[in-house]
């Protein structure tokens with residue numbers, strides 16, 4: 033178990049042993065902090081036949097089915113895309129309704145529940161309002177503010193977060209070795225699995241390139257490479273924004289002109305707002321506009 037998951041697990045385990053474990057659990061925390069790993073651990077424990085604690089034994093028939101990823105009483109609902117639709121959520125009601133094939137509990141994980149569309153959330157609410165014995169629902173969520181309050185209020189909520197930079201660094205070194213020396217590592221210390229994912233998918237070069245381009249903004253740099261990179265990997269826009277934020281802070285510490293700092297902050301917030309709110313935004317134009325303002329302001 034990742035060391036920072038132990039605290040929420042302990043709390044859940046205490047309520048489990050006391051027979052107070054809620055049928056609907058919400059695990060809230062930043063993307064890349066390990067909520068899905070925790071949710072999987074909980075689900076496996078709930079399904080295990082030998083468990084007196086929230087920990088799967090790894091030996092029983094249920095645990096064998098889980099290891100083979102063929103447990104018929106476990107359902108994971110998740111989406112690679114931007115939304116989770118109503119059909120996927122309706123399938124949960126169906127799954128819960130039928131009796132458990134192994135005769136025990138049934139568990140559904142909804143990963144990144146904040147991605148549910150309005151009608152999907154309504155469908156889930158119906159399921160939450162009619163709790164069934166031996167049925168458990170575990171939701172993970174990157175941003176609770178994006179979940180309807182009616183759903184949040186029907187769940188037992190646990191916050192998942194790293195506890196210290198030191199703890200994460202030790203874990204990353206153990207997992208990834210030398211890679212931990214990247215200059216941007218500390219910016220993502222609250223999202224350790226994000227770093228791990230970049231390294232495992234060979235995206236480190238891209239992140240380095242992005243970081244270095246932003247570092248050099250304000251000097252006479254050509255931003256076209258940076259724009260090109262972000263057009264190819266638009267999922268890195270939030271990382272770019274974070275690097276810009278850091279660069280602005282750095283310039284402030286170096287004693288840069290106050291008006292220039294304000295101008296660059298304004299350019300960044302405008303970009304972020306447009307990026308989040310305007311569907312079909314021309315990203316290339318928006319990036320060029322942002323970098324042009326930043327080049328002047330960060331000189």
Ligand SMILES: [Zn+2]
Nearest residue numbers: 080089092095
């Ligand atoms: Zn077991």
